[in-house]
Amino acid sequence: MTEPTTTPDATPGATVTADVPLVRARGLVKRFPITRGVVLQRAIGHVHALAGVDFDIYAGKTLGVVGESGCGKSTAARIVARLLEPTEGTIEFEGRDITTLSRRQMVPLRRTVQVVFQDPYASLNPRQSVGQIIAAPLRVHGVEGDRRKKVQELMAQVGLNPEHFNRYPHEFSGGQRQRIGIARALALEPKLIICDEPVSALDVSIQAQVLNLLGDLQRERGLAYMFISHDLGVVRHVSHRISVMYLGSIVENADRDALYDNPRHPYTVALISAAPTGERGARTRRLLLAGDVPSPAAPPPGCTFHPRCPKARLVSGDPAEVPERCRTERPVLTDVGEGHQVACWYPIEKGDAEKMMEIQASEITLEGDPELGVAQTEGLTDAQPRPDDLVDGGTGL
Ligand SMILES: Nc1ncnc2c1ncn2[C@@H]1O[C@H](COP(=O)(O)OP(=O)(O)OP(=O)(O)O)[C@@H](O)[C@H]1O
Numbered sequence: 509m510t511e512p513t514t515t516p517d518a519t520p521g522a523t524v525t526a527d528v529p530l531v532r533a534r535g536l537v538k539r540f541p542i543t544r545g546v547v548l549q550r551a552i553g554h555v556h557a558l559a560g561v562d563f564d565i566y567a568g569k570t571l572g573v574v575g576e577s578g579c580g581k582s583t584a585a586r587i588v589a590r591l592l593e594p595t596e597g598t599i600e601f602e603g604r605d606i607t608t609l610s611r612r613q614m615v616p617l618r619r620t621v622q623v624v625f626q627d628p629y630a631s632l633n634p635r636q637s638v639g640q641i642i643a644a645p646l647r648v649h650g651v652e653g654d655r656r657k658k659v660q661e662l663m664a665q666v667g668l669n670p671e672h673f674n675r676y677p678h679e680f681s682g683g684q685r686q687r688i689g690i691a692r693a694l695a696l697e698p699k700l701i702i703c704d705e706p707v708s709a710l711d712v713s714i715q716a717q718v719l720n721l722l723g724d725l726q727r728e729r730g731l732a733y734m735f736i737s738h739d740l741g742v743v744r745h746v747s748h749r750i751s752v753m754y755l756g757s758i759v760e761n762a763d764r765d766a767l768y769d770n771p772r773h774p775y776t777v778a779l780i781s782a783a784p785t786g787e788r789g790a791r792t793r794r795l796l797l798a799g800d801v802p803s804p805a806a807p808p809p810g811c812t813f814h815p816r817c818p819k820a821r822l823v824s825g826d827p828a829e830v831p832e833r834c835r836t837e838r839p840v841l842t843d844v845g846e847g848h849q850v851a852c853w854y855p856i857e858k859g860d861a862e863k864m865m866e867i868q869a870s871e872i873t874l875e876g877d878p879e880l881g882v883a884q885t886e887g888l889t890d891a892q893p894r895p896d897d898l899v900d901g902g903t904g905l
């Protein structure tokens with residue numbers, strides 16, 4: 509078993525400033541037009557990918573962003589990297605508003621924010637050698653000096669053999685390719701690396717090694733990460749602070765331990781209860797959500813989570829009813845103490861999780877399990893270790 513050295517505590521190289529974040533995002537909205545027509549394309553609606561999102565990323569720290577597919581994680585990341593323009597809202601970098609900077613004005617800033625993508629196969633040009641790939645940002649930004657030496661130093665830092673400088677991506681394994689992507693991201697000595705599902709395409713046994721590497725680099729270089737994943741186990745191990753997203757909004761923002769020990773949004777409770785415990789064959793009580801995620805082209809009014817929310821049903825006292833406030837008024841992120849923020853009219857209180865499980869047990873017949881209210885941990889078999897097994901021996905969530 510590989511024991512990652514990733515800990516979100518010590519970041520000696522970091523120049524952490526307590527109050528000015530490296531990145532401050534406020535009110536980010538992104539609407540993608542839905543068009544009809546071949547020649548004259550008419551907008552017939554919009555996908556509301558981001559519906560007003562605020563977050564801060566601090567130097568030397570990791571902001572984890574977690575949520576189901578389509579909730580807007582990559583859109584937020586691409587806006588921070590300035591690969592995409594927000595429809596509304598602002599991005600500040602080290603206190604400076606960069607939202608309206610021109611391409612030319614952005615050039616020096618582009619060096620300070622780099623991206624590592626999910627797919628280490630698709631994100632590397634198969635016709636370029638590893639040396640060319642890692643040197644590309646140096647070339648583009650006109651960095652002088654011995655590029656080959658610099659690239660070989662980077663290769664050594666990410667655990668690749670510097671003598672493999674002339675090899676091509678297909679000659680490397682998935683984990684090694686992701687190391688190439690990380691070396692390329694490091695080339696310009698950025699302050700922030702956006703990691704968009706960086707280990708999701710890797711075998712579980714390799715995931716921990718790449719997470720270790722990211723943790724070591726953060727400590728050595730004082731790097732900040734925006735770390736996106738749908739895997740709560742992975743996010744837990746790399747993040748200092750976590751934003752939980754649902755349908756284009758952040759519904760909960762908290763320091764890592766506060767989020768896992770005391771989740772206040774019903775969606776976070778459901779996500780945590782659905783995550784594998786890491787113990788093989790373990791059975792856990794799991795809060796199931798009714799229905800599917802609504803379409804971001806037609807988000808529900810009021811709280812967008814209301815059609816699926818178990819807490820709303822607990823508040824109304826009727827499994828078929830949702831309080832009017834949840835149906836009509838959109839909750840905003842509100843501080844519930846010590847920087848823990850939640851967007852919910854009725855945040856989770858002690859004992860709510862059990863009560864919601866009881867309502868669920870009386871309403872829902874769980875598939876494939878004779879014991880009502882107890883679900884087999886999804887996707888966990890003896891043959892398939894989880895990252896949790898690898899990173900902390902399976903303490904679970
Ligand atoms: N260029 C685009 N044009 C139209 N719609 C888009 C575009 N990019 C993203 N979307 C839509 O915006 C919403 C958010 O997408 P996004 O890729 O940010 O989600 P995500 O949380 O990263 O999902 P995943 O976990 O699957 O990567 C989705 O409904 C997606 O279909």
Ligand code: SF4
Pocket residue numbers: 774775811812813814815817818819820834839851852853854855
């Ligand atoms: S505001 Fe209402 S519907 Fe939304 S999460 Fe809170 S309790 Fe549930």
Ligand SMILES: [Mg+2]
Pocket residue numbers: 581582583704
């Ligand atoms: Mg994505």
